[in-house]
Amino acid sequence: MRRDIAELFELDPDLTHLNHGAFGAVPRSVREAQDRARTRIEQAPMRAFRDELPSALATARESAADFIGVPADGVALVRNVTEAVGVVLQGLGVGPGDDVVVSNHGYLTAGWSAEARGATLRTATFAVDADPADVVAALAEAMTDRTRLVVIDQLTSPTALELPVAAVAAAVAPVPVLVDAAHVPGALPGLDVEGLGVAFWAGNLHKWAYTPRAAATLWVAPEHREAMRPLVTSWSHGLPYPERFDLQGTVDHSSWVAVPDGLAAWRDLGGWEQVARNADLLVRGAEHVRSALGTPDPRAGIRSAPCLRLVALPDGVATTTESAEALWQQLYAAGLVVPPVSFEGRGYLRLAAAPYNDEDDYARLAAALPGILGA
Ligand SMILES: Cc1ncc(COP(=O)(O)O)c(C=O)c1O
Structure with missing residues (x-):
């Protein structure tokens, strides 16, 4: 080391x-910042939840949006990509009778979550040494007229490949694409989330961007924002996207409060x-x-x-x-x-x-x- x-x-x-x-x-510095955030909450939970967390979380959301290069009104904070996938499936109302297309290089998250909602999984298959055109063709071929969503990993977990996300989105349009970008923030230069032509993009900040664990972003294209709800709904009632994701009941918000510290550590490194x-x-x-x-x-x-x-x-x-x-x-x-x-x-x-x-x-x-x- x-x-x-x-x-x-x-x-x-x-x-x-x-x-x-x-x-x-x-x-260590980021863990300490998270510890300080926890201590502050514990010193006066009422003050923290009512008066301090709303602005601290708005700041965290803005710094995350800036980091991935999108306007802040498109990005909600979630705890991980797994949660983001659940939000999208719920928001689209995916269920029995619907197909969700994934690839054989995809992570477990999307497949299991779609099956848990009663949807049918269609798996596009391509080799570890496939060309980008093979990837696009495999995903397009896996589509049926019941396909409600295509999930594609931008950087794949088992095979560490950078998949041609924009070309896939163009090939399967108008079916919405959810990009599992778990490994992307802080690891893939030249990111242009809005330019990919996808509906949803979810990236973990706790893998390569040095935030505390349980800090991730969900970017949603404007036409889908109204339908997206947090999985923990209390206190979100009546709020617009993405503010309605900020206070999800009495969860531990310290990892989100320390997002700006993690991103600063990424820059300092x-x-x-x-x-x-x-x-x-x-x-x-x-x-x-x-x-x-x-x-x-x-x-x-x-x-x-x-x-x-x-x-x-x-x-x-x-x-x-x-x-x-x-x-x-x-x-x-x-x-x-x-x-x-x-x-x-x-x-x-x-x-x-x-x-x-x-x-x-x-x-x-x-x-x-x-x-x-x-x-
Ligand atoms: C491609 C991909 N998607 C999703 C996940 C799940 O991330 P999380 O556990 O933070 O939801 C991982 C975890 O390694 C992953 O590699």
């Missing part, structure tokens, strides 16, 4: 952390220059691991996420969910926090690069892998 930067976080120094994408990591440094580190780090394994680089049909990347495991390794889980346990026991991924019958490691990582982290993983896989 890069000691000077690692000191700003509270990560266990005995572990090699190469999985920032899963849950992020909260810098170097902002997009830091992301470029991490992307470059990841190319070199993946090469350490790939050469230790002797596996080929997957063909790059679609660009990888800047700070997330797959390295293929040898044939027969982690090809099922169970064997990937067993390998995860072995790696973890060796102090290596890196997720094996089983995707379409082939095993991979998903590597991440965060500010606290250095090349030694990947070299340590590369040195340990032959022994772990041989055992």
Whole structure:
């Protein structure tokens, strides 16, 4: 780990952390800001909920909107992308008799939430080395005349790919598209949310933008805003979007209050220059691991996420969910926090690069892998 930067976080120094994408990591200064927000609320809950939280949450919402480059009236704060998906499905009234299209690279959130509402899931399938045109064709082909919503990940979770969201939205129009952008804020430069041509875009701030966990954004296109309601409805009655999402009953609002502190930490850590440094580190780090394994680089049909990347495991390794889980346990026991991924019958490691990582982290993983896989 890069000691000077690692000191700003509270990560266990005995572990090699190469999985920032899963849950992020909260810098100490941001955790302290959240603690201060909690303390302030506890000192006078009545004062906090009535007099202080409304303006603190408006400030948090504005800073989040500014961060993702959209006007503040389009962005609601939610706790995570899972919640955002629930809000959208509820707002559109998706239910029995409706189809929702997802992809085989999608995260569990959308599929399970749609099925829980009685909708039928249609899964578009494309390979890890597909070209962008294959992605668009697969999603368009999965559509039926009952499709109410298409959900597409902008940066995919199991495969770390940057999917052609705008082209998909154009191909499936006028059916609305919800972008699962869980990994995007603070990780993907050049973002133009309003220019994607989608109806909904949801991104976590707690993965790559250094806010406390349980802080995420839901941007909604103007024509859908009126129908969107928070899942926790108390105190939202009569308020317009997005203010109606601010005070969702007596939940812990401290992670939202500390959003501006998290985004300031992202800037202090170097902002997009830091992301470029991490992307470059990841190319070199993946090469350490790939050469230790002797596996080929997957063909790059679609660009990888800047700070997330797959390295293929040898044939027969982690090809099922169970064997990937067993390998995860072995790696973890060796102090290596890196997720094996089983995707379409082939095993991979998903590597991440965060500010606290250095090349030694990947070299340590590369040195340990032959022994772990041989055992
Ligand atoms: C692509 C994607 N979508 C959604 C999620 C869920 O995020 P959350 O647990 O914050 O709702 C994740 C989590 O890793 C993810 O990778």
